[in-house]
Amino acid sequence: MTESTAGTPAASDFSSLPLSPAVLANLASLGYERMTPIQAASLPLALAGKDLICQAKTGSGKTAAFALPLLANLNPRRFAVQALVLCPTRELAEQVTQEIRRLARAEDNIKVLTLTGGATLRPQTASLAHGAHVVVGTPGRILDHLGRESLTLEALNTLVLDEADRMLDMGFAEDIAQVIQHAPKQRQTLLFSATYPEGVTQLARRYMREPQEVKLTERHATSKIRQRFYEVTESNRLHAVGLLLNHYRPVSTLAFCNTKQQCRDLVAVLQAEGIVALELHGDLDQRDRDQVLIQFANRSCSVLVATDVAARGLDIAQLEAVINVDITPDVEVHTHRVGRTGRGDEAGWAFSLASMEEMGRVGRIDEMQGRASEWHPLSELTPPPGAEPLHPPMVTLQIMGGRKEKIRPGDVLGALTKDLGFAAAQIGKINVNDFSTYVAVERGIADRACAKLNAGKVKGKSVRVRRL
Numbered sequence: 001m002t003e004s005t006a007g008t009p010a011a012s013d014f015s016s017l018p019l020s021p022a023v024l025a026n027l028a029s030l031g032y033e034r035m036t037p038i039q040a041a042s043l044p045l046a047l048a049g050k051d052l053i054c055q056a057k058t059g060s061g062k063t064a065a066f067a068l069p070l071l072a073n074l075n076p077r078r079f080a081v082q083a084l085v086l087c088p089t090r091e092l093a094e095q096v097t098q099e100i101r102r103l104a105r106a107e108d109n110i111k112v113l114t115l116t117g118g119a120t121l122r123p124q125t126a127s128l129a130h131g132a133h134v135v136v137g138t139p140g141r142i143l144d145h146l147g148r149e150s151l152t153l154e155a156l157n158t159l160v161l162d163e164a165d166r167m168l169d170m171g172f173a174e175d176i177a178q179v180i181q182h183a184p185k186q187r188q189t190l191l192f193s194a195t196y197p198e199g200v201t202q203l204a205r206r207y208m209r210e211p212q213e214v215k216l217t218e219r220h221a222t223s224k225i226r227q228r229f230y231e232v233t234e235s236n237r238l239h240a241v242g243l244l245l246n247h248y249r250p251v252s253t254l255a256f257c258n259t260k261q262q263c264r265d266l267v268a269v270l271q272a273e274g275i276v277a278l279e280l281h282g283d284l285d286q287r288d289r290d291q292v293l294i295q296f297a298n299r300s301c302s303v304l305v306a307t308d309v310a311a312r313g314l315d316i317a318q319l320e321a322v323i324n325v326d327i328t329p330d331v332e333v334h335t336h337r338v339g340r341t342g343r344g345d346e347a348g349w350a351f352s353l354a355s356m357e358e359m360g361r362v363g364r365i366d367e368m369q370g371r372a373s374e375w376h377p378l379s380e381l382t383p384p385p386g387a388e389p390l391h392p393p394m395v396t397l398q399i400m401g402g403r404k405e406k407i408r409p410g411d412v413l414g415a416l417t418k419d420l421g422f423a424a425a426q427i428g429k430i431n432v433n434d435f436s437t438y439v440a441v442e443r444g445i446a447d448r449a450c451a452k453l454n455a456g457k458v459k460g461k462s463v464r465v466r467r468l
């Protein structure tokens with residue numbers, strides 16, 4: 001294996017890559033001005049057809065680092081699966097699909113399909129029958145389709161293993177091996193992983209051709225995370241969360257509780273204080289879970305409240321703060337919770353609320369981190385003078401109609417800007433699901449945008465719209 005390091009700043013222009021003018025224009029329209037370090041280090045090699053092992057985490061721009069090469073390898077006129085991305089979780093697969101679709105906009109009609117567990121097989125099989133160029137999915141479900149022959153990989157030329165270490169942690173080693181047996185030997189394989197345990201090295205040895213290794217020497221990750229501890233009692237613990245939010249005013253916060261009951265209680269307390277908080281719990285059906293995650297990711301929900309189990313597999317790029325509402329008895333879980341913030345280049349806050357009974361747990365955390373926790377008094381938590389309760393910057397509007405009605409993000413953006421006269425800058429993320437479309441709009445225009453959309457048309461049809 002050979003190693004290469006990050007490119008110099010001069011080499012970080014996308015225009016230094018062998019990409020078509022249409023692709024470059026699309027990147028510019030997405031606001032991708034220059035390559036992230038992992039992109040600058042990997043794209044020249046990947047676009048030259050090399051197999052790569054990349055050390056990269058969520059938030060580093062890793063999705064584009066494999067999406068651009070796999071798109072470059074595609075023949076759009078050939079209606080067969082030419083690229084496969086294996087991911088550990090359904091949420092990551094959804095995010096990867098969205099990013100590939102955005103990057104594929106330069107080319108007409110590239111079909112990208114998500115195949116993950118948790119959804120019924122039949123609609124997936126029907127979509128496959130219509131032909132797809134790119135498939136993104138979890139190993140178990142991909143294997144199911146291969147077994148039923150609803151999916152074949154005969155035309156595959158790019159295989160991506162995303163978050164390989166996590167896939168192995170989740171017990172997918174055997175499934176991955178079996179999926180690869182169905183793929184042609186002649187192909188490009190790109191492996192992304194945050195860490196390199198033995199299993200990952202083995203995967204690379206077995207299934208890759210002279211892979212090049214791309215590693216970035218990262219700044220110590222925890223230095224970007226500022227941790228503060230506050231002493232609480234059981235009677236003021238939940239109220240303290242509101243104090244933290246109103247004092248520090250993070251746009252997106254993930255609050256961890258040890259129990260489902262605590263999650264429910266916290267959401268009730270925060271909502272009573274006028275803070276937009278939603279609970280992510282295991283009992284939600286898939287559609288409700290999607291709705292919660294969409295609202296959180298598009299910045300129309302300030303706080304996502306979850307247990308560790310419910311938050312498993314969540315990938316959220318922009319997270320200003322994590323709050324440990326309870327101290328977890330497991331030191332590793334604490335580290336994992338705190339590591340959710342301060343991704344990429346952003347700094348992050350990690351707040352922990354601890355009662356006298358939890359001091360033993362804090363002691364173990366200190367021991368593991370090799371330093372004493374930084375304690376602050378609750379009394380310092382005062383909102384800035386004249387501040388209102390924390391409001392998220394955006395509001396989500398739900399349009400009843402989605403992919404099944406052939407609605408695309410551009411149709412919704414067009415209706416709001418060209419037809420209804422709103423500025424593009426007032427519109428946020430647009431998520432199109434099978435039966436619904438969610439569009440984030442600035443809080444100040446939410447009611448007007450909702451009323452105007454209800455009275456107007458999207459893609460030539462009247463639509464029903466509601467404010468979530």
Ligand code: AMP
Binds near residue numbers: 036060061317
């Ligand atoms: P990822 O690490 O792939 O999850 O990407 C993190 C976020 O960065 C995503 O929202 C991407 O759309 C965005 N992104 C990726 N590459 C670039 C780039 N070169 N410039 C600006 N944003 C980017």
